[in-house]
Amino acid sequence: MTEADSEIIKSEMLKAYVWLQTSDDSIQQVEQEVAMFCPFICQEIHSGMGSSKNYPISLPSRVNPPMLSLILDYCRFHQVPGRSNKERKSFDEKFVRMDTKRLCELTSAADSLQLKPLVDLTSRALARVIEGKTPEEIREIFHLPDDLTEEEKLEPIKNTMDDPRIRLLNRLYARKRKELKERERLQDAEIEEERSDERSVDDLLSFINGSGEDSKGTRNSKNKKKNRKRKDQHKTAPSNCISTSNGSSSRNADMDNKESYEHNSLSGNSTVHRNLLTNLRYTTKLQGVENDRFSPEDEFDDCDLEDDIDPALKEKIDREVEDFARRLNSDWPERMQEILSLGQERRPLQSTINGNGSLRKLTSLDQRQK
């Protein structure tokens, strides 16, 4: 009898089984060495359970029979010591090819059994599902309710540097000004009731520009922000146009000048100053709205001249500007009023009437903490 033969016989003799009970009360018999791969089951065995059919190990409720069989497949493969890393990796890759719903269930089940390698594997797979997708796509995949208000959707952090969006924002603002002017002239214009744009001052203050491939509204509103900064900067820094980063408006033209200047000179000295300015910029962003220093037509022309976006993108941007402008139309004058009167303070609850006639309440910052 060779060494190999006697080993096989030994393992056969020692093969023990444990009994596992799933959430639906069905009981399964599983080889002990496979089941022991799960720490939870290991613990239960050591405390005496699972050795017979009458005393099965009751698995946590998140483990239903299909998940259990998947988990056992995983354990059965990986508990064999002789496999190479390559083999294991390739098994893992094939193993996680399943629909997202099952992935989520599997993650949950593996977590309740404390099977960390499988949790890592499935969460990596879920991360890959999420990565690079737009919020709508993600919501669809995971059936998430789209229950954030417009204001809440303004993401707190974004990368600032999207030049095309700066220009987009410029245009938006320019057009908006035009319309505003016109509307003021026709003072008896009826307020269109479209979707209200409930945006608290704080949120607007706190988000970073640049927009993602997210909802149009988000994108456009961000562009609006960018627009403001770019426009002001453009006027005050004649020599350097594409000052890309956070050159934005501030209260005085002087500060603006100084800021743009310093910003454009790659400084080591003015970093403190620059940091201060960064903070200031964001707080005074909206103040800039009221600065009616520029005539829309100028802005428009200037913008176009400096554009070097390719025509296709331009068209797309134009279309989106239209959309956004439409959306803004409804209560722009009202909002302007509020912004002007409230300044940087927290906005109290505000109710507006949207197109459907139902009352929608703006949430204050407090309510948003969920």
Place this chain on the structure above:
Amino acid sequence: MEDDSELDLISELPQSIIEAILAKLPLRDAVRTSILSTRWRYKWASLTHIMFDDRSASHFNDRIVVQDGIVNFITRFLFLHDGPIHKFSLSSSFLQSSPDIDQWLLFLSRKDVKELILELGEGEWFRAPSCVFSCKKLTRLELVRCELDPPPNFKGFLCLKHLSLQQVLIPPDDIEYLISNCPLLESLTLSYFDSLELTVCAPNLKYLILEGEFKDLCLENTPLLVAISVAMYMTDDIAEHFEHSSSCNFDKFLGGVPKLERLIGHIYFTKYLSIGNNQKRSPITYHHLRFIELYQVSFDDMKEVLVVLQLIVNSPNLQELQISGSSNTSATVGAPDLEFWDENFSIDCTLHRLKKVKLTDVSGVEHEMKFIQFLLENSPVLEVMSITPSLYLTDGRLNMLIDLASFRRASSRAKIIFIQEPV
């Protein structure tokens, strides 16, 4: 539960899993989840492992744009973050030294960060601010392209287990001080150091990786060392320095590592060890050494061959051996001393556990063939010996094969595989 059901699939998962998923996303995508739904609004803000890399950077042609964007993003991120931060890893080729980074590090030092990884772009090296040295809870520190200047009152990182310094400018005394004052240090990696004379005192050290131009290497107090990987570059000064050195490098380096399991030596490592080496038997036996991998072993130089033999003979449990020869066949100094081999064959040097041998860049010089013969005769459980001839050896291959075929083999299961094409 069908797919069309309205049931939320993912938000029910426990926070730890959601964090695990978010941590595996590029940081920008993780933050974007804040607009998915109300429950997801601040899930990203409690991430404890923060890893920023170029996947989260926007790509524009203007480098300054990108850099400012990154700086802005991270500043805001840290500001809006809520909760403890255990790991902060920043690895971006766009980011250069900037005062903002100092501020981030100050912020992190106050948050008791445990793992800090910093890798900035090429260009002016980042000078680590002193707040880095006040991160008391650090267990892992990895720095690339930095200048480190420990303050005078620096007492060491008392919790540090993993230290990796690559292309780091640090005064030579300070590096030794740093190592010896991290009592829990288990893993040390030093790369691209110039002309360093290093003495390592690290009683808990298990893994050591060294790469660079070292004038002198001494493992003074490293009894628990399990794996060593060394790549020694040689410059002319260092070569000269070696000429005049009198101490035995082998003993200095491998004299105090009884628990060694893996040894990997690149480039001039064997040459380094050969300097000053006179004995045939080293003072200690490496009972746990199972895996030896040596590159650029010049079989023309008998001293290097001696080093290799010494290692092998003192490792009774050696299982796998990989040796890559050195192709620069400089003119042999005199005829090779083959008597030395006859002496060696008479001693009992059975390698009871050696199963796998891989020899590459074999140029077929005398010493090399004798070495192969030695291995074959002394390895009773050898299973595979694969030989890949050097690319420069064209005519001598047949002779090599003839010699190989004639060698006695102690193992009946030994297979000799001669690999013609480069792998």
